[in-house]
Amino acid sequence: MSSANDDQLISRCLDGDPTAFGELVRRYQDRLYSTVYRLVDNTEDAQDVVQDAFLSAYQSLPSFHGDSAFFTWLYRIAVNTAISLRRKQRLVYSIESGRNGESGIEPLDQSESNRPDHGLERAEEERRIQDALNRLSPEHRTVLILKDMEGQKYEVMAEILGVPIGTIRSRLHRARLELRQILERDEA
Incomplete structure (x- = not known):
């Protein structure tokens, strides 16, 4: 290298x-x-x-x-x-x-990974979240992945997406609300 x-x-x-x-x-x-x-x-x-x-x-x-x-x-x-x-x-x-x-979601909670049924539960939860993410607009999906899964800073996200930091923050807020609503509807 x-x-x-x-x-x-x-x-x-x-x-x-x-x-x-x-x-x-x-x-x-x-x-x-x-x-x-x-x-x-x-x-x-x-x-x-x-x-x-x-x-x-x-x-x-x-x-x-x-x-x-x-x-x-x-x-x-x-x-x-x-x-x-x-x-x-x-x-x-x-x-x-x-x-x-x-499914491309990273594990949500690894603390229970020693339980025998953990793998199945984790896979099901990942599938639910990935399905919900797939229903978001590309803009909302992207900011969620960049911030919550990749851990990117707002400044980096703004540079990557070519939008102001305020836009990143508002998209992220709306994306989290929309994702939560989708997951709650699916559970009902």
Whole structure:
């Protein structure tokens, strides 16, 4: 693994070094995949979005000015690509009946993991939450995942999504309320 920083790798890439961008891919693909998977809730779609994000970043690298960290810029490309995919899927899913997705939610409470039935309960709870998340708008789903699952700071989220911090806070508040309402309706 290279000890070069992102700026050095970008410079080498722009100078025609084909291995430099490969190092950036190796450095960030797992982190990016984890977030994207939570956004799109499907292995193949997540892989496609990550690949598209890296391709787009590679093609746009000459226009990267370093106003933000490379990963923040790449993250924004990936999140926007995932949101775009979700919007397209929503149109298709509203016509078709249902969707069989995989759960991408992290464990909610690991304190009870020693109980024999914990795995089944946890899987069911993850499925319920993922189903509820899937019913949120892409904007609400994205802010919930970035803040509550990824632990991103408001400033980073604002930079990634290209909106003011106040917008992030209000979307997050509305998203949490909407998610709570969906989960309560499903329990009733």
